[in-house]
Amino acid sequence: MSDYAFYLWGAYGVTFVALLLEVVFLRKRKREAKT
Amino acid sequence: MNWFWYASPQTFYPLAGRMAPWFAGAAALLAVAGLYIGFFVAPTDAQQGEVYRIIFIHVPAAWLSMFIYVVMAFWAALGLAFNTRLSGMMANALAPTGALFTFIALWTGSLWGRPTWGTYWVWDARLTSELVLLFLYLGFIALQAAIDDPRRADRAGALLAIVGGVNIPIIHYSVVWWNTLHQGASVSVTKGASMQSQMLSAMLLMALAFWMYSIAVSLVRVRCVIRERGEA
Numbered sequence: 218m219s220d221y222a223f224y225l226w227g228a229y230g231v232t233f234v235a236l237l238l239e240v241v242f243l244r245k246r247k248r249e250a251k252t
Numbered sequence: 253m254n255w256f257w258y259a260s261p262q263t264f265y266p267l268a269g270r271m272a273p274w275f276a277g278a279a280a281l282l283a284v285a286g287l288y289i290g291f292f293v294a295p296t297d298a299q300q301g302e303v304y305r306i307i308f309i310h311v312p313a314a315w316l317s318m319f320i321y322v323v324m325a326f327w328a329a330l331g332l333a334f335n336t337r338l339s340g341m342m343a344n345a346l347a348p349t350g351a352l353f354t355f356i357a358l359w360t361g362s363l364w365g366r367p368t369w370g371t372y373w374v375w376d377a378r379l380t381s382e383l384v385l386l387f388l389y390l391g392f393i394a395l396q397a398a399i400d401d402p403r404r405a406d407r408a409g410a411l412l413a414i415v416g417g418v419n420i421p422i423i424h425y426s427v428v429w430w431n432t433l434h435q436g437a438s439v440s441v442t443k444g445a446s447m448q449s450q451m452l453s454a455m456l457l458m459a460l461a462f463w464m465y466s467i468a469v470s471l472v473r474v475r476c477v478i479r480e481r482g483e484a
Contacts, residue, residue: 220301220367221301221302221303221367224303224306224363224364224366224367225302225303225305225306225363227363228306228309228310228359228360228363228364229306229309231356231359231360232309232313232356232359232360235352235355235356236352236465239348239349239352239469240469243469243472243473243476246473246476247472247475247476250475250476250479250480251479
């Protein structure tokens with residue numbers, strides 16, 4: 218596992234961060250659209 | 253139920269607001285179930301070891317990248333043919349999520365490829381056509397952003413989306429038509445699945461989770477677009 222941890226968690230980590238950023242930016246856009 | 257009632261931005265706006273939380277909730281539940289099976293139930297792969305678990309996000313992301321493009325091109329074509337305002341807005345709302353899933357498919361595929369193939373990237377037909385898909389999404393977003401009049405932007409974007417649609421069958425059949433390093437399909441409608449059932453369950457649950465997530469964020473985004481265009 219330790220040999221491949223970088224690849225596995227690199228894939229899951231970036232995916233999670235990418236989806237999270239989309240939600241964060243969307244919430245910001247939603248707030249701005251309402252004002 | 254009169255579905256055409258919801259074809260106008262004003263009537264679709266509150267409906268999208270009511271539906272989005274349900275899809276978001278379904279996405280969260282499916283993702284928890286998919287990740288649980290993927291990490292705690294599905295066995296370690298005999299040849300690849302633990303790193304194969306990347307496929308639980310790579311394959312669903314790749315499916316969604318193509319599926320969202322088809323849906324986006326469908327809405328774009330509908331808007332072009334019938335001049336319906338909401339269609340262009342839907343296409344506009346889907347593009348960023350489609351681009352995101354294309355990036356995730358490329359990124360996770362690259363991280364799977366290094367320990368499995370010995371390289372992060374090769375210019376084979378599957379990888380290259382998926383990269384072209386990312387450029388199509390980015391081109392669509394950039395083109396729409398570059399035109400001030402939203403209706404003109406929708407029409408210009410629609411043409412690009414429809415023409416770019418030719419890339420979808422190329423991605424899908426690339427592993428059949430050309431000799432690629434990327435392997436053929438692991439799941440087929442006609443041949444079934446060539447993988448262990450728990451691995452398949454995790455992958456399908458994650459695909460459903462990504463699908464529900466895409467609908468949820470697209471509904472929220474289309475509400476933003478409707479407001480920004482002063483239609484709500």
